[in-house]
Each structure stands twice: as structure tokens, then as C-alpha cells.
Amino acid sequence: MRCYCCSSLSYSHCCEPILLKQQTAGSPEALMRSRFTAYCLQKYQYIVDTYSENERAGITVEDIAQSASDTRWFALNINSTDTTAQIVEFTAFYYEKSKTGILHESSTFVLENSEWRYSTGIIHDNTGMIKIGRNDPCPCLSNKKFKQCCSRIR
Numbered sequence: 001m002r003c004y005c006c007s008s009l010s011y012s013h014c015c016e017p018i019l020l021k022q023q024t025a026g027s028p029e030a031l032m033r034s035r036f037t038a039y040c041l042q043k044y045q046y047i048v049d050t051y052s053e054n055e056r057a058g059i060t061v062e063d064i065a066q067s068a069s070d071t072r073w074f075a076l077n078i079n080s081t082d083t084t085a086q087i088v089e090f091t092a093f094y095y096e097k098s099k100t101g102i103l104h105e106s107s108t109f110v111l112e113n114s115e116w117r118y119s120t121g122i123i124h125d126n127t128g129m130i131k132i133g134r135n136d137p138c139p140c141l142s143n144k145k146f147k148q149c150c151s152r153i154r
């Protein structure tokens, strides 16, 4: 099975060992991908655990579960990574009550005790509901049409 984060790897060779904490994320992008996958799988403890120490204070699993309850994430595009500033710019696609939306964010990551953690993010203006045509290429990079791919999980 291809990984939830839309990499070219299988889940067991991509985000799974990181989510199971058998492996640490080797880069901000790897951590970003694993957090996206954790949202897909509703592994919210992992989301809490991978915030930076400052951001984690006051965030609970219940908060995250509640804010994510109407959202089903289905595709991730990494647009660019800045390995000097440790910023990953991405577009994440989701369904909310069968409508399609995107989160377009530039996330900043920090190294704490030799592990990458999510610090903060800047949300870009085009974040919000979008329309994806049935014959458009699926945003999950499968090279299939949307109607033959992720539109089916809605």
C-alpha cells in the first residue's frame, strides 16, 4: 500500500516506522509527512508528541481530535523545502462534509534533543474550499483522474 503522505514509498517503508517510533524522522519533511499520516489515521497522540516543547504546552489529544473531527485528509503535496530555515511548504487536501478543501501552509521545524519537531506555521491566503473536477488529475499524485481515485473515499 502506498503511504498516506503520497510519497512513492509504501506505508511500511515510509511513515509507519516513524509513527511507531521505531525510527526518528530524518528531516523536517519526513516529520511533516508523518504528521500528515497521523492525521489520516487519527493518531492524535503522535501529533501532540511532535509539537515543539513550547507549542505542546496546553495542547491535548482531545483538542486535536475535536478540531479534526469533520476533516478527512486524503492527499499531501510538498511544494518546497528550505533546508536552511527548516521550512516545509505544503498543500494538504481534505474533505469536510463531502466538500473539498486545502490547507496551504509553510511550517517551521526545530531540532529538540536530536529529533525534529513542528514549531509554527504560516497559512497562505488560498487555504479554504476548492473545486476539483472529476476529470482533473488526482491531487494525490497517482496519475489517475480524481473520479477514479480519491474522490471515491469521500
Ligand SMILES: [Zn+2]
Binding pocket: 003, 004, 005, 006, 007, 011, 014, 015, 016, 033, 034, 037
Ligand atoms: Zn509517508
Ligand SMILES: [Zn+2]
Binding pocket: 075, 138, 139, 140, 141, 142, 149, 150, 151
Ligand atoms: Zn488520489
